[in-house]
Amino acid sequence: MASVFFDIRVRAVKNDQLVLHHGSIFLYASLWEFINSANTFLKNNPSETIIMSLKTEYEAMPGVTKSVEEIFRDTYYDNNFYKGNSLYPKLEDVRGKIVLMNRMSGRIDFSGIPYIRWDDNKTFSKWIGSRAINVQDQYNVSYYPKKEAIEEFLRYTNNNADDGSYFINFVSLSSGGAMWSSxxxxxxxxxxxxxxxxNSNSSQRAGWVIMDYAGKEWEPRLYESVIKTNSRFTK
Structure with a gap:
């Protein structure tokens, strides 16, 4: 089992292509490069799936003729993506596929995790049918409020472990611009x-725990704790 959630942010550039950005900063990679790497991983690990959160980042370059959603639909959204009808697909239905988490404008419908209005710097729930997309994404707060937000959301996730909703808990915290707050x-x-x-709370479910530097060997290892706790849902 691998780290399979990627927070992808794109800018539309000339020739109606999409490249990866963080704010105004170009990350020297195209969306095609990411998708090709994802497909290579899935080909070599067909029991896995990749969740690709996709949102528009920064203004389009002059000469772009389509919206980000239109470019994505027309150029990138191929059969490597999950295209089923379920808003809450089972893992067995998405193995070997990229699942789109749509954080663009919501003007075009795609399969996968549907577009919701994303509340900035908050913990929130949005209902889609009889289930919810629950998110903790307080990225611009200080350390202790963030730590409490993470743990409170873990408690909420654990207490609602069997209702079939999404629980998405962002551990990442934005930089304050200095080395000691990166x-x-x-x-x-x-x-x-x-x-x-x-590990200390006998959790039955951790949900999706989105972290920076997942491969770093800080002890205890967060990715190991999440995988162990969520293992009963991986059928």
Whole structure:
């Protein structure tokens, strides 16, 4: 089992192509490069799936003739993506596929996790049919409020473990612009403290725990705690 959630943010550029950005900063990679890497991984690991959160980042370059959603639909949205009808597909239905989490404008419908209005810097729930998409994404707060938000959301997730909804818990915290308040610095504390919380509370479900620097060997290892706790849902 691997780390399979990617927070992809794109800018529309000339020739109606999409490239990866973080704010105004070009990340020197195209969306095609990411998709090709994802497909290679899935070909070599066909029992896995990849969740690709996709949102528009920064203004389009002059000369772009389509919206980001139109470009994605017309150029990138191929058969490597899950295209079933379920808003809450089972893992067995999406193995070997990329599942789109649509964070674009919502003007075009795609299969996968549907577009919702994303509340900025908040914990929130949005109902789609009889189930909810629950999110903790308080990224622009100080350390202790973030730690409490993560743990409170883990408690909420655990208490609602069997209702079939999505529970998406972002551990990442944005940089304050200094070395001692960088995403890496925060991850070095929040990742192991979150793992310790999961391990100490006999959690039945952790949900989706989205972390920076997942491969770093800070002890206890958060990805191991999440995988162990969620293992009963991987059938």
């Amino acid at each position: 995403p890496y610095y925060y991850a070095g504390y929040l990742n192991p403290s979150t793992a310790q919380y999961i």
